[in-house]
Amino acid sequence: MAMNPEQAAIARRRLGWRNQFERDVLARDSHICQVCEKPATTAHVITARRSMPVGGFVPSNGIALCRICHLIAKDSHRFGDQKYKPEVLYELIGSSFEMAMQEALEHSKRFDNPF
Numbered sequence: 697m698a699m700n701p702e703q704a705a706i707a708r709r710r711l712g713w714r715n716q717f718e719r720d721v722l723a724r725d726s727h728i729c730q731v732c733e734k735p736a737t738t739a740h741v742i743t744a745r746r747s748m749p750v751g752g753f754v755p756s757n758g759i760a761l762c763r764i765c766h767l768i769a770k771d772s773h774r775f776g777d778q779k780y781k782p783e784v785l786y787e788l789i790g791s792s793f794e795m796a797m798q799e800a801l802e803h804s805k806r807f808d809n810p811f
């Protein structure tokens with residue numbers, strides 16, 4: 697289905713947030729997986745993007761992970777691995793759900809249409 701111009705503008709803006717988020721998180725975490733210390737490949741969104749303004753693409757909601765840790769973290773509830781629970785991931789980067797939500801809300805105020 698084709699996007700109308702407004703939807704296309706929002707999609708471009710979200711892609712910009714995503715790219716900035718990726719760069720900021722990987723740089724902050726020195727491109728090292730914060731769980732297993734292998735080279736990181738991804739900035740993982742800790743709280744699901746639909747549960748937070750601006751898609752949760754703020755550094756306090758992101759953690760650098762390697763490919764394997766990212767796969768597990770995305771499905772942590774299914775794997776039941778305590779190491780990858782959101783609370784644990786937030787603690788590894790000195791953040792929390794509340795801090796991430798606050799940063800996302802502040803970020804969203806800078807835009808007319810956060811989504």
Ligand SMILES: [Zn+2]
Pocket residue numbers: 729730731732733734761762763764765766
């Ligand atoms: Zn890892």
